[in-house]
Amino acid sequence: MSNWLLPESLADILPAEARRIEELRRDLLDLYRTYGFELVAPPLVEYLESLQAVSGTDLNLRTSKVVDQISGRTMGVRADMTPQVARIDAHLLNREGVTRLCYCGSVLHARPAGLLSDRELLQIGAEIFGHAGIESDLEVVQLALESVGRAGVHHPRLDLNYPDLGRFLIERDPVLKTRVAEVCELLNAKDVSGLRALGRESGCLPETTRYLLALTSLYGDGSVLERARSVLPDEPEVREALGSLRRFIDALPGHEITVDLADIGSGYAYHSGLIFSVYAEGWHDALVKGGRFDGIGRMYGRARPATGFSLDLRKLSAGLPAAQPARAVRAPWGSDADLIAAVKQLRQSGEIVVQILPGQELNLDEFVIDRELVLLDGQWQLRAL
Structure with a gap:
């Protein structure tokens, strides 16, 4: 009964497990340093407008609010560290060229992300700012896979998707442009009947419904991309998305890779371009999430291309065999x-x-x-x- 006095979805970490989490933290930060990543430590709380600079996302709903007793302004307890690191790159460091930053710290969710999720996470991650090419995407993916490998995760699976592809198919239809979030939820759940009902109720173009329904079946290995070319419109945005995914898969031989073109409704919606998740047997959802988030620094005064990943050390450790004395x-x-x-x-x-x-x-x-x-x-x- 280690959590009998604690709020729902919060828990104490007991000695052997706490030691393993700390050892993982040290090991991974040392690993990131060997790649040239510099450690930053943003504050646990900030003024709400800074934490919620990326508006209209799940991040805003998961941010807990408190009143600053000094200024009287509303502050937020961070629910994700990526926007904070983007602020540091854009507003404080203000460097030219490529900047590699890593971080580790606790984050708090006002509500758990899922039925089996905790509200407090020990988030660790790495971000590359200032490079728009596939090379930086490959570096962060390789680093993410090495991170879970260091922890003893065997046979991870890399899942790729390209949310901008689905959003393009939605927004090209004038009727659905104001209902993007609703359609994204249906796509993410692969709710075929819900998409059909939305198509009838909204009066959107028949071809839009057909394309969205096609996305729900475009899941599997790299052969999915060839099927996608045959069922999706032959337009520049579609060709760019499928071409990026193909180049990425070809650059990572020897890894188990899947593609899910309907997975566009998860996460904090600040991602753009190619994004990825890492799954492994023993964990009920993604161990690692990452990808492109170009332009997030615009809200802090300086837009830069950016890519990176993050993971929860507490969740990673919990799925491993019991920590040994x-x-x-x-x-x-x-x-x-x-x-x-x-x-x-x-x-x-x-x-x-x-x-x-x-x-x-x-x-x-x-x-x-x-x-x-x-x-x-x-x-x-x-x-x-």
Whole structure:
């Protein structure tokens, strides 16, 4: 009953699990540094207008509001760190050329994203600003796959989609231009009957309904793209989207890749162009989400091409096999100089040494005591238990 006093969809993380999450955080941030990503740490709360600069998205609904006791203005507790990192790139760093930034911190959702979702996430991610080519997209995808691989995730599946394709098909119909969000929800759910009913009720063009229904069946491996060319309109926007997806798949041989052209209603809707998700057995939804979010910095005074990804370390860790206790050494408490020196030397070599306080009974979840430090023949020595 670790969460019996906590609000719904919030939970404590207990010792062994908390240690593993922290080890993952350190390992991944060190990995991102080897790629040249610089660490930034935006604040947990900001004025609401800054956090909600990307308006009309799920992000606004998930942002918790508080009143700043100093200024009286409304602040928000961040629900996603990507807009904050975009603000740092656009407004504070203001560099020319490519900037690679990474981050890690807690985010809070006013409501859980799904039935099995938590409201507090430990979000870690990496973003590349200032490059519009496929090369930066490939770098962040490779880094995302390496991230989950470092955690012990085997056989991840990369799922690609191109939301701008679906939005183009919707917005080219004058009747549906004001109902984009509604249509996106139906597409994301692959609600065929709902799309047909919307087509009849709205009076949209018959060909629009036909294209939207076709999107719901365009899911699978790379062969989906050839089917899409035959059933979708032959227009520049469609050719660009399908061509980008094909180039991306061809540049990642040896990976399990699927395409879902109807998946355009999820996420925070600030993405543009090609986006991706990483799935793996043992997790009920995507482990990693990322892709292009060009122009998000415009709200902060400087639009830049951008691509990146993020994941929740708590969710990643929760789907792994149970965290195993660490081996530790038991040692007596005392002021003997040789004992103090022996304990210090063991700790400096990386050993965990638990000194037994007077009257203490060991009751540990995270450590397995398999050795002890004992005085033998006038010297402090390790002995197996």
